[in-house]
Amino acid sequence: MMLGYLLGRAGVSTVVLEKHADFLRDFRGDTVHPSTLMVMQELGLIDDFLKLPHTKIAVFAAEIGGIRVKIADFSHISAPCKFIALMPQWDFLQFLADKGRRFPALQVMMSAQVTQLIEEAGRVVGVAATTRDGPLEVRADLVIGCDGRNSTVRAASDLVVEDMGSPIDVLWFRLSKRAGDPSQVLGRLGVDKMIVTIDRTDYWQCAYVIGKGGIGRIHAAGLDAFKAAVAEGARFLSDRVDELKSFDDIKLLSVTVDRLTNWCRPGLLCIGDAAHAMSPVGGVGINLAIQDAVATANLLAAKLKARTLSDRDVDSVQQRRLFPVKVIQALQVAIHNRVLKPAVSGGGRPRTVPWPLKILNSSAWLRRWPAQVLGLGVRPEHVHSPDNP
Numbered sequence: 076m077m078l079g080y081l082l083g084r085a086g087v088s089t090v091v092l093e094k095h096a097d098f099l100r101d102f103r104g105d106t107v108h109p110s111t112l113m114v115m116q117e118l119g120l121i122d123d124f125l126k127l128p129h130t131k132i133a134v135f136a137a138e139i140g141g142i143r144v145k146i147a148d149f150s151h152i153s154a155p156c157k158f159i160a161l162m163p164q165w166d167f168l169q170f171l172a173d174k175g176r177r178f179p180a181l182q183v184m185m186s187a188q189v190t191q192l193i194e195e196a197g198r199v200v201g202v203a204a205t206t207r208d209g210p211l212e213v214r215a216d217l218v219i220g221c222d223g224r225n226s227t228v229r230a231a232s233d234l235v236v237e238d239m240g241s242p243i244d245v246l247w248f249r250l251s252k253r254a255g256d257p258s259q260v261l262g263r264l265g266v267d268k269m270i271v272t273i274d275r276t277d278y279w280q281c282a283y284v285i286g287k288g289g290i291g292r293i294h295a296a297g298l299d300a301f302k303a304a305v306a307e308g309a310r311f312l313s314d315r316v317d318e319l320k321s322f323d324d325i326k327l328l329s330v331t332v333d334r335l336t337n338w339c340r341p342g343l344l345c346i347g348d349a350a351h352a353m354s355p356v357g358g359v360g361i362n363l364a365i366q367d368a369v370a371t372a373n374l375l376a377a378k379l380k381a382r383t384l385s386d387r388d389v390d391s392v393q394q395r396r397l398f399p400v401k402v403i404q405a406l407q408v409a410i411h412n413r414v415l416k417p418a419v420s421g422g423g424r425p426r427t428v429p430w431p432l433k434i435l436n437s438s439a440w441l442r443r444w445p446a447q448v449l450g451l452g453v454r455p456e457h458v459h460s461p462d463n464p
């Protein structure tokens with residue numbers, strides 16, 4: 076949607092195909108980081124954007140073995156918005172779609188599900204889709220697969236996927252918010268468990284981390300055992316775990332970290348999770364996808380408009396974005412293996428605060444650096460694509 080907005084703004088004839096009828100869908104994360112807020116500012120959208128309901132996080136904290144530690148402090152980072160905005164993804168996407176309506180070059184088609192690539196002489200020349208009005212073919216100078224971690228476009232492309240593996244899965248559920256609840260603490264690391272609670276204004280979006288493939292054991296132990304584990308991991312939730320009526324209220328996210336070795340082939344480019352599926356760790360996936368979109372528009376919009384795009388131009392997107400993606404995925408894999416895997420793999424050892432976190436907790440000046448990396452990523456993108464609808 077962001078790339079559609081940017082290309083429409085640059086006057087490039089663009090069709091966005093979205094398989095759902097609206098942007099409402101299961102929880103996929105809400106964290107709009109300073110890098111994305113900076114893009115919204117560069118597009119002149121920030122004031123209207125921040126009028127949408129959201130909560131602000133200026134400090135990223137965790138609770139380890141019952142002790143609260145501050146890990147990242149956004150108030151001193153080098154960005155115009157020194158906080159993370161927590162905003163439902165559907166509000167964000169609908170906002171971009173509404174703002175994009177003023178661009179005659181942009182067409183957003185809802186309920187349009189891409190099913191196949193159309194190829195001629197080894198080159199991708201379009202896609203086939205199903206819509207409410209029947210089958211549709213869209214021919215294009217460039218097809219851009221931004222259809223997420225289970226991308227149909229990527230599966231149809233024969234591009235090679237490198238799987239970095241993941242030792243964890245995550246269970247997602249909601250519990251109500253009540254008066255007197257603690258202020259936003261994101262991660263809670265206790266004995267053999269890790270729970271993340273995200274303040275969604277009127278409810279808590281909760282993530283319970285389990286070992287990879289551990290869902291069978293959770294089901295076998297039963298719902299009451301799961302509720303007891305949640306209550307133990309985040310004690311303030313113990314008075315409402317009965318809101319979970321069945322395992323249907325608890326969604327499994329199979330965590331994946333992977334990357335295409337080549338993000339493009341003639342006529343086709345993949346970006347976002349379709350090119351590099353991200354773990355929810357750090358809440359960075361949305362923001363990396365947006366950064367990819369900005370880089371793609373910066374590098375390709377003018378040539379797409381002039382219809383002078385070469386395959387080498389398309390490859391320049393991966394050249395630009397590969398390093399930042401590699402760095403963040405390496406950090407996610409390290410956190411999976413060094414923090415989350417030991418935390419959920421049993422052993423019953425009480426958790427203590429590791430010394431690097433003790434140091435961070437004691438120094439506001441040091442806490443700005445993790446915030447800088449988390450908030451802006453590596454080599455943040457700025458909007459350079461033309462504003463010429």
Ligand SMILES: Cc1cc2nc3c(=O)[nH]c(=O)nc-3n(C[C@H](O)[C@H](O)[C@H](O)COP(=O)(O)OP(=O)(O)OC[C@H]3O[C@@H](n4cnc5c(N)ncnc54)[C@H](O)[C@@H]3O)c2cc1C
Pocket residue numbers: 092093094095102103104105106187188189190221222223224225226227228247328346347348349353354355357358359360361362364
């Ligand atoms: C449970 C969960 C929690 C997460 N939490 C966070 C978080 O807090 N912060 C964060 O930054 N990231 C988080 N992530 C990661 C984040 O959601 C992704 O990295 C990010 O959404 C990737 O953006 P994208 O545009 O590439 O793909 P997506 O956001 O997945 O968008 C793909 C779009 O393509 C559409 N689509 C799919 N197939 C087709 C098709 N065949 N035809 C047409 N349309 C199609 C989908 O409906 C969807 O709208 C989380 C992920 C999950 C699963």
